[in-house]
Amino acid sequence: MAEPLLSVRNLKTYFYTDEGVVKAVDGLTYDLHKGETLGIVGESGCGKSVHALSIMRLIPQPPGKIVAGEVFFEGKNLAHLSDEAMRRIRGNRIAMIFQEPMTSLNPVLTIGEQIAEAVMLHQKLDKKAAWGRAAEMLERVKIPLARERVRDYPHQFSGGMRQRVMIAMALSCNPSILIADEPTTALDVTIQAQIIELMRELQKEFNMAVILITHNLGVVADMCENVVVMYAGKPVEHADIYRTFQDPKHPYTWGLLHSIPKLYERKERLIPIEGQPPSLIDLPSGCPFAPRCPFAMEICVQEDPPDYVVGSNHTAKCYLHSEYADEDHLKRAAAAGLAASTRSGSS
Amino acid sequence: MAVANDDLILDVRNLYKYFPITKGFIFQKQVGAVKAVDGISFNIRRGETLGLVGESGCGKTTTGRVILRLMEPTSGEASFEGRDIFKLKKEELRLLRRNMQIIFQDPYSSLNPRMTVGDIIGEPLEIHNLARGKEKMRRVQELLEIVGLSPYHANRYPHEFSGGQRQRIGIARALAVNPKLIICDEPVSALDVSIQAQVLNLLEELQKEFGLTYLFIAHDLSVVKHISDRIAVMYLGRLVEVADADQLFDNPQHPYTEALLSAVPIPDPAVRRERIILPGDVPSPVNPPAGCRFHTRCLYAQESCRVDDPELVDYWGNGHFVACPILPFRHQRSRAAVLKPAAR
Numbered sequence: 113m114a115e116p117l118l119s120v121r122n123l124k125t126y127f128y129t130d131e132g133v134v135k136a137v138d139g140l141t142y143d144l145h146k147g148e149t150l151g152i153v154g155e156s157g158c159g160k161s162v163h164a165l166s167i168m169r170l171i172p173q174p175p176g177k178i179v180a181g182e183v184f185f186e187g188k189n190l191a192h193l194s195d196e197a198m199r200r201i202r203g204n205r206i207a208m209i210f211q212e213p214m215t216s217l218n219p220v221l222t223i224g225e226q227i228a229e230a231v232m233l234h235q236k237l238d239k240k241a242a243w244g245r246a247a248e249m250l251e252r253v254k255i256p257l258a259r260e261r262v263r264d265y266p267h268q269f270s271g272g273m274r275q276r277v278m279i280a281m282a283l284s285c286n287p288s289i290l291i292a293d294e295p296t297t298a299l300d301v302t303i304q305a306q307i308i309e310l311m312r313e314l315q316k317e318f319n320m321a322v323i324l325i326t327h328n329l330g331v332v333a334d335m336c337e338n339v340v341v342m343y344a345g346k347p348v349e350h351a352d353i354y355r356t357f358q359d360p361k362h363p364y365t366w367g368l369l370h371s372i373p374k375l376y377e378r379k380e381r382l383i384p385i386e387g388q389p390p391s392l393i394d395l396p397s398g399c400p401f402a403p404r405c406p407f408a409m410e411i412c413v414q415e416d417p418p419d420y421v422v423g424s425n426h427t428a429k430c431y432l433h434s435e436y437a438d439e440d441h442l443k444r445a446a447a448a449g450l451a452a453s454t455r456s457g458s459s
Numbered sequence: 460m461a462v463a464n465d466d467l468i469l470d471v472r473n474l475y476k477y478f479p480i481t482k483g484f485i486f487q488k489q490v491g492a493v494k495a496v497d498g499i500s501f502n503i504r505r506g507e508t509l510g511l512v513g514e515s516g517c518g519k520t521t522t523g524r525v526i527l528r529l530m531e532p533t534s535g536e537a538s539f540e541g542r543d544i545f546k547l548k549k550e551e552l553r554l555l556r557r558n559m560q561i562i563f564q565d566p567y568s569s570l571n572p573r574m575t576v577g578d579i580i581g582e583p584l585e586i587h588n589l590a591r592g593k594e595k596m597r598r599v600q601e602l603l604e605i606v607g608l609s610p611y612h613a614n615r616y617p618h619e620f621s622g623g624q625r626q627r628i629g630i631a632r633a634l635a636v637n638p639k640l641i642i643c644d645e646p647v648s649a650l651d652v653s654i655q656a657q658v659l660n661l662l663e664e665l666q667k668e669f670g671l672t673y674l675f676i677a678h679d680l681s682v683v684k685h686i687s688d689r690i691a692v693m694y695l696g697r698l699v700e701v702a703d704a705d706q707l708f709d710n711p712q713h714p715y716t717e718a719l720l721s722a723v724p725i726p727d728p729a730v731r732r733e734r735i736i737l738p739g740d741v742p743s744p745v746n747p748p749a750g751c752r753f754h755t756r757c758l759y760a761q762e763s764c765r766v767d768d769p770e771l772v773d774y775w776g777n778g779h780f781v782a783c784p785i786l787p788f789r790h791q792r793s794r795a796a797v798l799k800p801a802a803r
Contacts, residue, residue, distance in 0.1 A: 155651040270740045300514035300678065302737045305722035309736055327652060330724030353728040371656035373685035375708065375723055381663070382685070384656035388621050 115187065116143035117321050118167070118206075118289055123181035125159075125166045128174060132393040136162040138345035140181070144289065149315065149322045151336035151353070153329065155389060159345040160325045164291045168208060169198055185289075204234040207282035211294035213274035217266040223250075224262035227281045234285045249280040252317075253310060272303035279310065283318060290315075293325045308334060329372060333357060338425075341365045344390055344400035350419075351426035359451065361428035363405045366450045399429070407445050411436045468640055468672050469503040469526070474535035476518070476525050480745065494744050495521040497696030498535075500771070503640070508666065508673040510687030510704065512680060512719075514741060518696045519676045523642045526674070527561055528552060539640070557587050560633035564645035566625030570617040576603070576628055577613030583635045602631040607661060623654035630661065640672045647682060659686060680723050684708055689778075692716050695752040696744055698771055702779040712781040714757045751783070759785055 120142050127134040137159040144150050152160045165171050167183050169190060183190045185201065193201070210216045218226055227249060228242035237245060243262065250258035253276040266274060275295060282290055292311070296304040312335065315322055324335055332339055332353065339356045341349040341364065349362040360366040367385040387404040390396075399405070402412040411417075411431050420433040431437060432445055445451070477492035495518040503509045513519045525532045528544060537544045539555060547555055560583075563569035570579055580599045584590045590598050600610035606627040617625055626646060633641050643662065647655040663686065665671060677683050683690060684704055691701040692715065700713040711717045718735040725732065737756045742748055748755050754764040764785070771780040 155653060272740060300741075301680070301722045302514065302718060303740070304724075305734055305736055308724070309734070328724065329652070329726035333726045333728045333730075334724040357726065357728050368652055369726065371653055372726060373656075373659070373681040375681045375684055375720070375725060378705070379685065382656035382660055384660060385653035386657070388623065389651070389653070 114145065116184075117146050117148075117186065118144040118323075119182075119184040120144075120163075120167070121182045121184070123163065123166060123183065124179045125162050125171060125176060126179050127176045129393070134392045135345050135395060136176075136392060137166060140340075140342075140347050142340055142347070142350060144321050144323065146288070147315075147319055147321055148338065149324060149336045151332040151339040152323060152325045152342060153327065153332055153339055154342035155327055157344075157389060157392065158342040159392075160342050161293050163342075164208065164293055164323065164325055167291065168202055168206065170202075200234070203230055203282075203287075204285045205287055206289045206291065207285065207287040208291040208293065209275070209278045209282050209295050211297050213271070213278045213298075214266060216278060217274065219266055222263050222265055223269075223277050223281075227262075227277075227284050230281060231284050245284060246280075249284045250277070252283070252314070253277070253280045255280075272299055272306060275299065275307055276310065279307075279314065283314060283320075286318060287320055289321045289323065291323045291325070294327070295324070296331060297326065297328070304331075311335070329357075329368065341368075344395060345392060346400060346429060348401065348430070349426075349428045351423070355423060355426050359423075361422040361426065361433060361450070362401075362430045363407050363432070363445075363450060364401045365428075366448070367404075367406075399431070406448070407432060407441055407450070409436060409438070409441055466504050467502045468505045468540060469674070470536075470538045471502065471526065472500045472536045474499050474522065474525065474537060475533040476521050476530065477533045491745050494696050494747060496525065496532075497744075497747070499693070499696075499698045501691050501698060501701060503672055503674060505639075506666075506670055506672055507688040508675050508686055510683035510690040511674060511676045511693060512678060512683050512690060513693035514678060514719075516695075516741060516744060517693045518744070519678075519693050520644055522693075523561065523644050523674060523676050527556070527559055527642060529561075553587070557636045558639045559642070560636065560638040560640075561642045561644060562626070562629050562633050562646045565649050566622055566629055567617075567649075569629055570625055572617055574616075575613065576615055576617065576620075579617070579628060580613075580631045580635055583632060587636050589636060598635070599631075602635055605634065605665070606631045607657075621654075622650050623657060626650060626658050627661065630658075630665070634665065634669070637669070638671070640674065642674045642676065644676045645678070646675075648677065648679065655682070662686065680720065692719065695741060695747050697752055697782065698780075699753065699782045700780065701771065706777075706779055710779075712779065713753075713783050714759050714785075715753050718758075761785060 120140055123137055123140040125137040127136055140163055154160045166178055171178065224243055224246045227246035231237055231242040231245045247259050247262045250262060255261055255273060255276055269277060296307050299307060326332060336353055338352050340347045343364050349365045356365060360369060370383040371385055373382060385404055390400055398413040398415060399417050402408040409431060417429045417431050419427040419429055422428050422433050432441065474496055475498055476496040477494055479489045480491040480493065481487040482490045511519045511522065524530045526537055532545055539559065544555065577599050580602055581595045584595050584598060599613050603610055603612055608624065608627055647658050650658060666673060675683060675686055687704045690704050690707045692699050694715050700707065700716045708720065711720055718737045721732060721735040739756050742755055750765040750767055751769050754760040769782040769784050771782045773780050
């Protein structure tokens with residue numbers, strides 16, 4: 113396969129707080145290729161947003177620190193870049209949009225000024241050309257009367273329109289990667305549908321890679337090609353969407369899929385994941401999901417499982433796929449629809 | 460509706476709630492109104508769950524609060540077991556609230572951080588003179604067990620609990636007075652996916668055990684579909700469709716319902732659906748469009764829709780109410796073919 117556009121290797125971002133060390137991201141590895149859409153899924157506090165800020169080098173230091181791992185963008189290790197060089201990448205080559213557009217827009221500047229600022233800075237255009245670019249971008253994201261609305265302030269836009277403005281701003285410099293952190297979570301479902309459709313179109317048009325961070329499995333199934341499922345700072349499963357949704361190999365992924373009500377299925381009872389997500393401070397040894405896992409074995413509470421290859425381009429951090437799994441556990445998992453893969457070694 | 464009156468626990472008729480918009484500081488004068496709830500009628504049968512869905516700002520939360528009289532209505536009637544809620548005096552209202560309780564969306568802001576869990580759940584018992592002292596503590600512990608917490612949690616403070624556990628505390632508080640009707644206002648929206656299912660299951664178990672009736676307000680259609688017997692769809696202060704849950708999902712008749720259902724992303728990559736993308740945003744409730752409120756975004760709008768204000772009509776006599784005079788003629792079309800997952 114071609115050289116990945118972005119390569120994250122064993123990334124660890126910790127926060128040193130008074131209560132202890134919060135291992136927000138604890139060993140994340142993945143490759144992102146040109147034009148790919150990768151979903152990062154997980155519940156609140158699983159480290160999915162922190163991972164994005166780590167890539168962008170926006171982690172507040174202290175208390176945060178990237179303690180290990182590398183992020184390569186087009187072959188360059190981002191950690192080794194000077195602040196100046198990083199600024200040329202951030203917002204220019206790698207752009208980011210956030211969940212709540214109102215908090216990421218400056219309320220006292222018109223949106224034209226805000227888009228033009230980025231364009232002037234990164235693309236070295238003069239003011240007039242930059243404003244022209246701003247208006248053009250607003251048209252690209254289908255804001256009605258874009259040429260006039262350039263001079264409006266953020267509060268004059270609705271939530272969905274503000275998210276369009278954010279997208280326009282992010283794409284104004286033609287980035288090769290767009291990181292979208294819960295881009296539709298604050299929006300109503302009919303507006304969410306509009307934004308998803310827009311992002312799909314623009315991704316094709318701009319031929320960029322997208323990292324979509326979300327907790328909504330529906331949005332992932334809709335937009336992504338590949339998915340990393342995160343739990344307590346760790347990537348527990350990594351596969352394409354078909355495998356993830358139809359043949360999950362990690363009990364957490366399996367549990368998530370069973371606990372959500374389906375629109376077109378009649379079910380008497382949901383099967384919840386029992387218990388609570390663990391606190392990220394001083395996590396116990398072993399698999400972080402073990403206390404909630406219906407298939408946990410002795411080994412699971414003792415040692416952190418490595419990634420097991422469970423199919424082509426499909427890995428799961430779970431001992432069910434190792435030689436530790438006994439017949440009894442495998443049978444129970446299979447009965448529940450969590451088929452253990454043909455056993456293969458650790459990757 | 461074709462239901463005997465004593466089967467109805469709540470009957471709401473022509474409910475309006477306007478919030479005045481005023482101008483000026485000392486001499487305030489009203490210059491307009493936010494028409495949050497703009498003339499809705501519905502009823503809830505004993506023991507059923509009525510889901511109320513709609514997007515933000517459509518007035519669903521206001522509806523719940525007005526029914527409980529946490530806000531006074533602008534006009535309208537709502538009878539609970541035959542008595543008009545809006546005509547009750549203070550003391551009568553207190554008695555009514557023993558029968559009607561609410562569970563709020565945000566388990567972080569709806570529990571007093573300075574009170575212990577025992578005091579929070581015990582407070583309604585004292586207010587309604589149901590139990591005091593030791594008897595109260597015994598009841599609190601019992602309630603904690605009912606909602607899946609432990610009796611020793613009574614001495615703890617809300618901040619010691621996670622979101623899902625706090626929601627359980629809110630449920631225990633609502634249950635304390637043995638209510639008949641509970642208004643659940645987005646009870647799982649603030650919770651993580653893996654926790655939502657726990658709380659939904661709990662609500663269903665409690666309903667069976669105590670014969671509860673729910674008005675379940677939410678914006679998540681999958682959740683509403685799962686828990687509701689009947690569903691009412693709200694748009695801009697009005698109800699546009701009311702039907703049995705299955706009926707509504709299999710055969711939606713209002714163009715808004717249809718678009719809303721098609722917009723929900725399905726967590727299955729094998730399902731490819733025809734998605735109806737509604738143009739534009741929801742208009743402001745200060746100045747809602749004349750005629751049908753939905754006509755500005757409707758894909759089937761006709762000239763008459765700009766003028767005629769449609770009412771909820773049970774066109775087929777089967778309890779499937781639609782506020783759209785255009786679509787009923789397309790009754791037999793099968794949306795199911797489009798909306799149901801295609802064969803793999």
